[in-house]
Amino acid sequence: MDLSKSNLSKTEFWDSINVILPKYDIDSVIKATTANPTWLHVGGGNIFRAFIARINQRLLNQGLTNTGIVVCGTQDYENFERVYKPFDNLSIICDLKPDGNTGYEIIGNITEAVAANYDIKENIERLNDIARNPSLQIISFTITEKGYALRDADGNLFETAAKDMESGPSHPLTCMGFIASLLYERFKAGMYPLALVSMDNCSHNGDKLKSSLLEIIDAWVGKGLVEKSFHDYVVDPSRIAYPWSMIDKITPRPSDEILNKLTGLGIDNLKSVKTTTGVFAAPFVNAEVPEYLVVEDLFPNGRPALEKGGVILTDRDTVDKAERMKVTACLNPLHTSLAIFGCLLGFTKISEEMKDEDLKALVTQLGYDECLPVVCDPKILNPEKFLKEVLEERFPNPFLPDTPQRIATDTSQKLPIRFGITLRSYMEQDPYVLPQLKLIPLVIAGWLRYLLAIDDNGNPFEISPDPMAGLFQNELKECGISYKMEGSVSGKLGKILSNENVFGIDINTTGLTPVIEKYLDNLIKEDGAVRKTLHSAVAN
DSSP, X not given: OXXXXXXXXXXXXXXXXXXXOOSSOHHHHHHHHHHXXXXXXXXXXXXXXXXXXXXXXXXXXTTXXXXXEEEEESSOHHXXXXXXXXXXXXXXXXXXXXXXXXXXXXXXXXXXXXXXXXXXXXHHHHHHHHHHXXXXXXXXXXXXXXXXXXXXXXXOBOHHHHHHHHHOTTSOOSHHHHHHHHHHXXXXXXXXXXXEEXXXXXXXXXXXXXXXXXXXXXXXXXXXXXOHHHHHHHHOTTXXXXXOEEEEOOOOSOOHXXXXXXHHTTOOSOOOEEOTTSOEEOSEEEEESOOEEEEEOOOTTOOOOGGGGTOEEEOHHHHHHHHHHIIIIISHHHHHHHHHHHHHHTOOOHHHHTTSHHHHHHHHHIIIIIIGGGOOOOSSXXXXXXXXXIIIIITTOTTSOOOHHHHTTXXXXXXXXXXXXHHHHHHHHOGGXXXXXXXXXXXXXXXXXXXXXXXXXXXXXXXXXXXXXXXXHHXXXXXXXXXXXXXXXXXXXXXXXXXXXXXXXXXXXXXXXXXXXXXXXXXXXXXXXXXXXXXXXXXX
């Protein structure tokens, strides 16, 4: 049985393999959404289908809305051509439970999947038409931290961003330029209100989105490419809102094991693909069951009943505390730590790392002893309970095929949030404790060791994609730092550790530079040094 819209009517088959079907008429939802779209999402990856699209499906199942979601993307157009369209935009969500059972649900509410490719005129016309429609309430985003970036670590504009600022809204190259152009269409159509909701793991993600958009729009205004009143429109909170959010759900790349399970159930046309940009995608998503989405309730054009779909709606301060709890303390820094040391020690699954006593001790001590003490309680989620769930249920889930190699992707973009904020908090709250920290500096030293691309057995390995990796590798080389180097690292990391764009703080001001240098000295000393250094750090 192929996964297709026409085959959903064969309910006896789907019931026999315990696959939950949409409880609404898909064609009616497509018709209503085409005429009056309410929700456009940018970024069609796993987290979107496994969580965000599912929120809308829950509302449709309850009869609380009659429109689905249009998804678009500014990169990886192959994803839409190879994973969405051949399957009528359907997805199978595979809930991977710690007891080994798997739940299956077909997501049917993605009504259109449109590549924001300016070489395809009809695609851009359709997206502009959606932007101009007064019915549109939400544009949401899962584009990762780098999707908002206009500048490199040295503060220089990327070439594509510079071109967008020069050429105006007619043919943008960046995601932010594309969104600015959509806003301009909406402005010209009637200055209709809209919520732009970033759902990425970025601190104060709404502000990050707003700042990047305004940098482009202000350049357009300055060059006379758009009216000044357009700037006024996008900064008027009664017109355009940029709510903050915190999202949490682990969605690894498609697993061959899950693909084999689905094929064994009799679903014939499924396959995984790897795009030319290295992204793994499939018409199914394997993900853990726990999920959290906390959103600032700021929607100037109204919103669906998101709270009925599993969203926690609250005020900005509470979102900030929940986000800081998760991103800077209770999950993301622990994930990054496992990613770095997992790659160095040859692990290929996060769950297997949690069976390793040293690695388990690393993230447990890091979470409870160094991250949790400076996190405010958001009240809507209990930090200790959240951390306990992460360490005892989520990371150890053997049926969640998550890899340190995936988590290690774009580490340079993650460090300022996952560790820099915590270091700043210590600086503000208890600076005398800073020099006593041992595991945060160990992870930072571990990342520099990881960038040498040699594992703990002395064998070369391929590091995960990271826009800043090459720069730091060159800087390490310029400092004379290499595997099994002669002499000491002492005094050589000052320039590297001063990079606030990557570390979120000038680490030289924290008193931790000598600690990091000593760790790196030990980590590069010999084969097996990573294991020895890690074990010593968590045992003392």
